[in-house]
Amino acid sequence: MAEIGFLGMGIMGKAMAVNLLRHGFKLTVWNRTLSRCDELVKHGASVKETPAAVIKKCKYTIGMLSDPAAALSVVFDKDGVLEQMCSGKGYIDMSTVDADTSSKICEAITSKDGYFLEAPVSGSKKPAEDGQLVILAAGEKALYEEALPAFDVMGKKSFFLGQIGNGAKMKLVVNMIMGSMMNAFSEGLILADKSGLDPHTLLDVLDLGGIANPMFRMKGPTMIQENYSTAFPLKHQQKDMRLALALGDENAVSMPVAAAANEAFKKARSMGLGDLDFSAVYETVKIAKDSS
Numbered sequence: 001m002a003e004i005g006f007l008g009m010g011i012m013g014k015a016m017a018v019n020l021l022r023h024g025f026k027l028t029v030w031n032r033t034l035s036r037c038d039e040l041v042k043h044g045a046s047v048k049e050t051p052a053a054v055i056k057k058c059k060y061t062i063g064m065l066s067d068p069a070a071a072l073s074v075v076f077d078k079d080g081v082l083e084q085m086c087s088g089k090g091y092i093d094m095s096t097v098d099a100d101t102s103s104k105i106c107e108a109i110t111s112k113d114g115y116f117l118e119a120p121v122s123g124s125k126k127p128a129e130d131g132q133l134v135i136l137a138a139g140e141k142a143l144y145e146e147a148l149p150a151f152d153v154m155g156k157k158s159f160f161l162g163q164i165g166n167g168a169k170m171k172l173v174v175n176m177i178m179g180s181m182m183n184a185f186s187e188g189l190i191l192a193d194k195s196g197l198d199p200h201t202l203l204d205v206l207d208l209g210g211i212a213n214p215m216f217r218m219k220g221p222t223m224i225q226e227n228y229s230t231a232f233p234l235k236h237q238q239k240d241m242r243l244a245l246a247l248g249d250e251n252a253v254s255m256p257v258a259a260a261a262n263e264a265f266k267k268a269r270s271m272g273l274g275d276l277d278f279s280a281v282y283e284t285v286k287i288a289k290d291s292s
Ligand SMILES: NC(=O)C1=CN([C@@H]2O[C@H](COP(=O)(O)OP(=O)(O)OC[C@H]3O[C@@H](n4cnc5c(N)ncnc54)[C@H](OP(=O)(O)O)[C@@H]3O)[C@@H](O)[C@H]2O)C=CC1
Pocket: 008, 009, 010, 011, 012, 013, 031, 032, 033, 034, 036, 064, 065, 066, 067, 069, 070, 073, 074, 094, 095, 096, 097, 121, 122, 123, 124, 125, 231, 232, 233, 236, 237
């Protein structure tokens, strides 16, 4: 089995890489903070000191980075992906970015005769550990087919969505909906509490009805306990709201609900909650309640 490169050992990258190693894939990994690769070595991965060195060694390489700036930096900066990109090699960016960022990376990779695929994912830390992500790929179909054995291990379902940008856009639409739902959910929990209802009973009622969903089921009990142990960092959810709103601007789509949700995530960031789980946006609603 050919060795796969993996750049970015954050919450998601690490979970996805460990899962691949557990399933017998050979991986060479890199992370900006190199010490974060140590745990991967224990699982059998090799480590290189630069993205370029990973690209040189591997037929194709996956990137899982925080945001557009990080995704671009890993490709274009010194010792980056582009330096060793050449014919026969592929790069798959699984980070959540906007379509413009993905197009810039695609153009640069293809100008070196390499293959590029964007493949952001739906699903968080636990689905990444368990190989239950939903993969939203677009771009070079041949690379998609080459990567399918790895996608089948990382995800429960892979979509090929056509031209570059479609994966990024689909991911942003999904996360725009999720961020808006999280805000409505937070308001509901507070409204129940403030009006004398037991929020736990609200969770039971919600779970039996037409708007039951895994997010309410998973996050509800921990939010009531004010436990925001990070699966999906709030700062990344706010980035996704910002990028989704920009997509709305481009397409003249009015999104007042998403705009309000974005404000709440910004407020949460200003309160120093950016590294906590995105469910910590609940704290912004609680503050409004506590001060009344
Ligand atoms: N967590 C989740 O539930 C999900 C996250 N996503 C998306 O996946 C991506 C990764 O998320 P997640 O793992 O949670 O994020 P983390 O914040 O845990 O990890 C971010 C990664 O990006 C690296 N990084 C940040 N800035 C730079 C830079 N300038 N140059 C090089 N590397 C950089 C970090 O390196 P270092 O360790 O050195 O800081 C780290 O490896 C994001 O785009 C996110 O939106 C998608 C689905 C679910």
